[in-house]
Each structure stands twice: as structure tokens, then as C-alpha cells.
Amino acid sequence: MSAHIRTSHAQADRLFLSGQSKIWYTLLGLAMVAAPMLLPPYYLSQIVFVLIYAIVGVAMNVLSGQAGQVSIGHAAFLAIGAYCAAVASKHGVPLPVYLLLAGVLTGLIGYLAGLPALRLHGIYLAIATLAFAFIVEEILARWESVTHGNEGLMLAKAQLFGRPLSDAGFYYLCLGVTVLVVLAAYNLTRSPTGRAFMAIRDSETAARSMGIDTAHFKTAAFAMSAGITGIAGVLYAHKLSFLSPEMFSIQVSIDFVMIIIIGGMLSLRGAVFGAIFMIMVDPLLIFLKDALPLASSAAMARFGLDGPVPQALHAGLLRVLNAPGLKSLIFGLIIILFIVFEPMGLDGRWQRFKAYLAQFPLYRPASARASRMFLKSERR
Numbered sequence: 001m002s003a004h005i006r007t008s009h010a011q012a013d014r015l016f017l018s019g020q021s022k023i024w025y026t027l028l029g030l031a032m033v034a035a036p037m038l039l040p041p042y043y044l045s046q047i048v049f050v051l052i053y054a055i056v057g058v059a060m061n062v063l064s065g066q067a068g069q070v071s072i073g074h075a076a077f078l079a080i081g082a083y084c085a086a087v088a089s090k091h092g093v094p095l096p097v098y099l100l101l102a103g104v105l106t107g108l109i110g111y112l113a114g115l116p117a118l119r120l121h122g123i124y125l126a127i128a129t130l131a132f133a134f135i136v137e138e139i140l141a142r143w144e145s146v147t148h149g150n151e152g153l154m155l156a157k158a159q160l161f162g163r164p165l166s167d168a169g170f171y172y173l174c175l176g177v178t179v180l181v182v183l184a185a186y187n188l189t190r191s192p193t194g195r196a197f198m199a200i201r202d203s204e205t206a207a208r209s210m211g212i213d214t215a216h217f218k219t220a221a222f223a224m225s226a227g228i229t230g231i232a233g234v235l236y237a238h239k240l241s242f243l244s245p246e247m248f249s250i251q252v253s254i255d256f257v258m259i260i261i262i263g264g265m266l267s268l269r270g271a272v273f274g275a276i277f278m279i280m281v282d283p284l285l286i287f288l289k290d291a292l293p294l295a296s297s298a299a300m301a302r303f304g305l306d307g308p309v310p311q312a313l314h315a316g317l318l319r320v321l322n323a324p325g326l327k328s329l330i331f332g333l334i335i336i337l338f339i340v341f342e343p344m345g346l347d348g349r350w351q352r353f354k355a356y357l358a359q360f361p362l363y364r365p366a367s368a369r370a371s372r373m374f375l376k377s378e379r380r
């Protein structure tokens with residue numbers, strides 16, 4: 001499905017598959033560096049959230065996309081990293097120190113949380129990680145001497161070298177951490193550990209028969225994914241400047257799962273696509289809630305539709321747009337559509353578009369058909 005044809009194993013280890021991709025990524029990097037000078041504060045703030053969610057998406061890609069393990073409790077790891085930042089900054093620990101400390105601490109806890117993965121699979125592993133998330137949320141609510149419980153905990157602005165970071169400075173911090181995390185995850189895929197992850201994902205029995213220590217690598221995948229999420233939690237805490245246990249509910253964990261489903265589970269680029277989608281969908285829904293009633297009223301006034309039926313349709317539109325749970329309904333429909341029609345996510349669609357451009361005008365749909373996603377029970 002890729003537009004690039006590899007003729008040697010060495011080409012799979014390249015950071016840039018072609019000179020053209022190197023140029024495009026360079027331009028993207030320059031645009032990201034110039035963003036604070038070109039964009040208003042609101043859009044810069046949205047990009048910061050995209051970067052933080054992209055880090056979590058990379059963590060989910062390492063665990064689910066590469067190692068084939070399931071987790072719907074990653075909000076707990078985000079919370080651990082966030083509260084680690086809050087406590088450490090309160091005691092005067094430098095930002096670089098507690099950024100790494102949060103990653104190490106969350107990684108160790110992720111290793112312990114991954115121990116059920118040695119005996120559980122599929123939905124049972126998902127339930128175990130969900131139970132872990134509930135336990136962490138309850139601990140945060142009850143441990144009032146450290147977390148202040150449900151009253152919440154305030155954070156000061158992130159400081160680097162004794163000086164508070166400006167909005168642009170914090171943006172560059174998030175950008176730098178995101179780039180480092182993506183490069184580390186990309187190198188992981190090319191390492192023996194990453195290849196062991198993918199072997200376990202494709203067939204745990206076959207991986208074990210090849211001498212791979214599946215117990216070690218499955219717990220290592222949980223530890224790595226949790227550590228990356230903990231680093232994102234530090235940035236998330238400083239971005240919001242306030243923490244409370246209810247901010248890390250199961251809904252947040254589901255949002256993280258949606259990142260890799262919508263973006264593409266098997267691609268690091270898909271983690272970024274999914275993060276962009278998840279952050280931008282809220283402003284889009286708000287815009288539609290404001291724009292659709294105005295457009296409906298304008299259309300009724302222009303065409304003279306003032307009868308009972310148009311009025312009833314307009315009132316029904318208002319009720320639908322203001323109905324509780326509308327966002328959850330839309331997200332549910334989006335997930336179903338992606339699973340059915342585009343299992344490779346937005347990155348899969350992007351790969352097919354690139355294949356179309358590379359093969360035009362000789363493009364055929366079968367030449368860029370999406371790979372079928374098998375359940376483990378369907379594999380032979």
C-alpha cells in the first residue's frame with residue numbers, strides 16, 4: 001500500500017524513505033518552529049494539546065500497534081505523571097529532573113500493571129487495565145495529604161533554569177519532547193526489541209517458538225508505553241495548571257484508544273493524525289452547533305419557509321444539537337465507520353492517496369488496497 005518500493009532491507013532502516021520526504025519533513029519542522037510567531041495564542045494552545053496527545057498516541061502505538069497488547073487504562077499513567085510533576089515542582093525539583101523521574105516512576109508502575117498481560121489476553125486484559133485505572137483514580141481521591149483529593153491541586157508555570165516559561169517557551173518544550181519521543185519510538189521499531197514486539201503481536205505462539213521471551217517483552221511494552229505516557233502527563237499538568245482525580249476518568253482512556261483507532265494503529269504518523277483529529281473535533285462541533293441553527297434560520301427566511309413543518313424541523317435540529325451525549329454518539333459512529341471502511345485509520349488513507357499520486361494515471365484501486373486486519377483467533 002506504500003508509494004515507496006523497497007529493494008533492500010537497509011532501506012527499511014532509513015529515517016527518511018526518499019529525498020522528497022526529507023524535504024517535506026524539513027518544511028514541516030520549519031513551520032512548527034515558526035508557529036509561535038505566526039499563530040494567535042488560541043491556535044498555539046491547541047497545537048500544544050495536539051503535541052501532548054501525540055505523545056500519548058505514540059505510547060499507545062508502542063503497546064497496541066507494535067506489541068499487540070490492549071489497554072483502556074492509560075489515563076491512570078497520565079495521572080501518575082501529572083501528579084508527580086505537581087509534587088516535584090512544589091518541592092523545587094528542576095523540570096528536566098522530574099520530567100525524567102515521572103517517566104521512570106510511571107514506567108515501573110506500568111511494568112507492575114503489565115504483569116496480568118502474562119496470563120490475560122484480549123477483553124480480559126482490557127478489563128484488568130480498566131480496573132487498574134479505577135484503583136489509581138480512587139487512590140488520587142483518597143490520598144488527600146499529597147493530592148488534595150477532589151479539591152484539586154494547583155500548579156505553577158513550568159520553570160526552566162529558574163525562569164518561568166512563556167507560552168512560546170512551553171510550546172517549544174512540548175515540541176522538543178514530542179520529536180524526541182517519536183524518534184525514540186521509531187528507533188524502537190527498528191531494534192531487536194521492536195521486532196520482538198511485532199512478532200508477539202502477529203503470533204505469540206510463533207514468537208515463543210523462535211526463542212523470544214514473551215513474558216519479558218510484554219511487560220517491557222507496558223513499561224515503555226506507561227513511561228512515555230507519564231512524560232506526557234507532566235506536560236499535561238503544566239498546560240492545565242490544575243489537577244483533580246475526575247480529570248483522569250475512563251473517558252480519557254477511551255479518547256487515547258480512539259487516537260490510534262482513528263489515526264492508525266500500526267503507524268507512528270497515525271498517532272499524530274489521531275491526536276490532531278481528537279483535539280480539533282471539539283472546536284468543530286462547537287462551530288457546527290453555532291453555525292447550523294443560523295444557516296437553518298437564514299434558509300427559512302430566504303425561501304419563505306415559515307410553515308409548521310419547517311418550524312418543527314428547525315426545532316428538532318436545535319434539540320439534536322443541544323442533546324446530552326451528542327459528542328459520544330458522534331465519536332461512536334466515527335469509530336464504527338473507521339473500523340468498517342478504513343481499518344488502517346487516517347494514515348492508511350494517506351498512504352493510499354500517496355500511492356494514487358505515485359501511480360497516476362495508471363492507478364488501480366487493487367494496487368493500494370488496505371491490508372485485512374485479522375483477529376488472533378483467525379490467524380493460522
